[in-house]
Amino acid sequence: DGGITQSPKYLFRKEGQNVTLSCEQNLNHDAMYWYRQDPGQGLRLIYYSQIVNDFQKGDIAEGYSVSREKKESFPLTVTSAQKNPTAFYLCASKGSGDRGPERDNEQFFGPGTRLTVL
Amino acid sequence: AQTVTQSQPEMSVQEAETVTLSCTYDTSENNYYLFWYKQPPSRQMILVIRQEAYKQQNATENRFSVNFQKAAKSFSLKISDSQLGDTAMYFCAFILYNNNDMRFGAGTRLTVKP
Numbered sequence: 529d530g531g532i533t534q535s536p537k538y539l540f541r542k543e544g545q546n547v548t549l550s551c552e553q554n555l556n557h558d559a560m561y562w563y564r565q566d567p568g569q570g571l572r573l574i575y576y577s578q579i580v581n582d583f584q585k586g587d588i589a590e591g592y593s594v595s596r597e598k599k600e601s602f603p604l605t606v607t608s609a610q611k612n613p614t615a616f617y618l619c620a621s622k623g624s625g626d627r628g629p630e631r632d633n634e635q636f637f638g639p640g641t642r643l644t645v646l
Numbered sequence: 647a648q649t650v651t652q653s654q655p656e657m658s659v660q661e662a663e664t665v666t667l668s669c670t671y672d673t674s675e676n677n678y679y680l681f682w683y684k685q686p687p688s689r690q691m692i693l694v695i696r697q698e699a700y701k702q703q704n705a706t707e708n709r710f711s712v713n714f715q716k717a718a719k720s721f722s723l724k725i726s727d728s729q730l731g732d733t734a735m736y737f738c739a740f741i742l743y744n745n746n747d748m749r750f751g752a753g754t755r756l757t758v759k760p
Contacts (some may be wrong), residue, residue, distance in 0.1 A: 570751050616689065633679045633743065634693060635748055
């Protein structure tokens with residue numbers, strides 16, 4: 529079955545440590561995204577990547593970094609510079625061009641990672 | 647910049663009844679897509695329904711339908727015959743055609759009561 533996987537489901541980090549969240553997709557999608565979700569707020573875009581070896585900052589990129597070395601993978605690193613990293617993180621991907629305009633603008637989401645800073 | 651507003655933080659409905667969730671958005675563009683996503687307690691985001699802006703006909707998916715008013719920039723979701731499994735957060739989302747920046751509302755927490 530095609531889909532998006534995120535690991536781990538729960539992650540605990542001590543203050544001052546960097547931590548990397550995994551996101552993998554086998555949908556053959558070009559575009560991938562990272563969102564942060566806080567209570568009472570919608571999803572806010574951290575970074576997105578339209579193609580391998582290319583990525584763009586979203587609204588709240590400070591304190592985060594990403595890489596896109598493979599089409600299937602888009603890991604997110606939460607650095608010690610992120611002041612309030614405790615949140616729920618969602619990864620998504622989007623198709624491009626082979627399923628019609630409606631489906632190609634739809635984002636598919638992974639199950640999320642809950643990050644807690646101790 | 648495009649913005650999406652959901653003015654109802656929480657709503658409740660009795661099982662088998664109908665409920666409507668509101669969403670408004672702001673854009674100066676003409677070609678875009680609108681979505682409603684459901685996030686149950688598992689926190690998995692699930693697409694409920696989508697609407698392409700140039701289509702005048704309102705989208706329908708089984709018990710879910712939308713009232714899309716382009717001039718008013720309104721995109722409400724109607725859930726008919728509500729079921730306990732409909733209990734979730736519902737997010738309205740907007741994206742310009744062939745763009746990567748999807749904008750989400752703050753969400754409406756819907757509780758279906760038995």
